[in-house]
Amino acid sequence: MTVRDKAVLVTGANRGLGQALAAEALARGATRVYACTRQPLAHPDDRVTSLRLDVTSTAQIRAAASQVQSLDMLINNAGIMLRDDLTDPAVLERHLAVNLFGTYAVTQAFLPAVTRSRGAIVNILSVNALAPLPLMIPAYSVSKAAAFSLTQSLRALVAGQGVRVHAVLPGPVDTDMTRGSDIPKASPESVALAIFDAVDNGEEEIFPDPASAPIAAHWRDGVAKLLERQLAHVAPIGS
Numbered sequence: 082m083t084v085r086d087k088a089v090l091v092t093g094a095n096r097g098l099g100q101a102l103a104a105e106a107l108a109r110g111a112t113r114v115y116a117c118t119r120q121p122l123a124h125p126d127d128r129v130t131s132l133r134l135d136v137t138s139t140a141q142i143r144a145a146a147s148q149v150q151s152l153d154m155l156i157n158n159a160g161i162m163l164r165d166d167l168t169d170p171a172v173l174e175r176h177l178a179v180n181l182f183g184t185y186a187v188t189q190a191f192l193p194a195v196t197r198s199r200g201a202i203v204n205i206l207s208v209n210a211l212a213p214l215p216l217m218i219p220a221y222s223v224s225k226a227a228a229f230s231l232t233q234s235l236r237a238l239v240a241g242q243g244v245r246v247h248a249v250l251p252g253p254v255d256t257d258m259t260r261g262s263d264i265p266k267a268s269p270e271s272v273a274l275a276i277f278d279a280v281d282n283g284e285e286e287i288f289p290d291p292a293s294a295p296i297a298a299h300w301r302d303g304v305a306k307l308l309e310r311q312l313a314h315v316a317p318i319g320s
């Protein structure tokens with residue numbers, strides 16, 4: 082699905098990858114970009130509608146959904162990453178609240194609109210959905226792995242209604258999230274561009290940067306993808 086002449090919603094659109102995704106959607110000719118942010122956002126492009134949205138707030142999700150009549154692409158980008166060592170359950174809960182339950186709640190709220198347009202859902206996950214970084218960000222890794230499973234199930238559940246569900250699994254991106262990490266990072270602009278190109282190409286899993294790109298071929302021919310395809314068709318006995 083291309084975004085030209087389409088309506089796109091991006092969570093966490095005020096900075097980092099979300100800001101780059103919103104800008105790339107505009108550059109590709111989206112007619113409307115719903116830029117969802119926790120703080121009010123002023124944007125010079127009149128195709129941008131700013132929506133107040135903390136993805137952990139049921140009230141704000143409901144209010145945002147009521148302002149969006151038509152939507153072609155939902156991009157669940159908002160996320161947090163905190164260093165931890167799995168000793169504090171509160172840190173795991175914070176990650177799950179935003180990265181898993183936030184993604185889930187926003188998706189449920191906008192799914193009717195995306196279904197009406199036979200559109201697409203794009204979940205920004207991480208390579209750590211496939212393998213954790215246990216000595217640095219294990220709780221974050223748990224949340225992204227759970228959000229990946231959510232993405233895979235949703236894909237199977239809505240496929241019959243013409244909705245495409247994409248999982249984005251980036252390596253390090255040069256944003257506030259990785260500030261202070263002295264590692265090679267892709268620019269958010271290049272990652273945003275690669276994500277829209279891959280959605281255009283109908284890629285289910287998207288590896289949008291030099292660090293994650295080599296995983297793509299292994300993933301597509303790997304046992305986990307094979308099993309996902311097989312299990313997606315297993316229905317309850319008697320149905």
Ligand SMILES: NC(=O)c1ccc[n+]([C@@H]2O[C@H](COP(=O)([O-])OP(=O)(O)OC[C@H]3O[C@@H](n4cnc5c(N)ncnc54)[C@H](OP(=O)(O)O)[C@@H]3O)[C@@H](O)[C@H]2O)c1
Binds near residue numbers: 094134158162251257
């Ligand atoms: N940077 C990387 O290396 C990397 C790699 C793989 C995946 N990712 C994923 O890419 C996505 C974007 O990350 P980023 O690198 O752009 O990070 P970032 O620069 O830290 O931006 C995070 C964004 O998420 C928003 N956010 C956080 N909690 C929120 C909440 N409860 N409700 C709504 N918005 C919330 C932030 O809003 P505020 O400004 O209000 O805090 C901000 O807009 C995340 O899902 C992240 O896990 C990043």
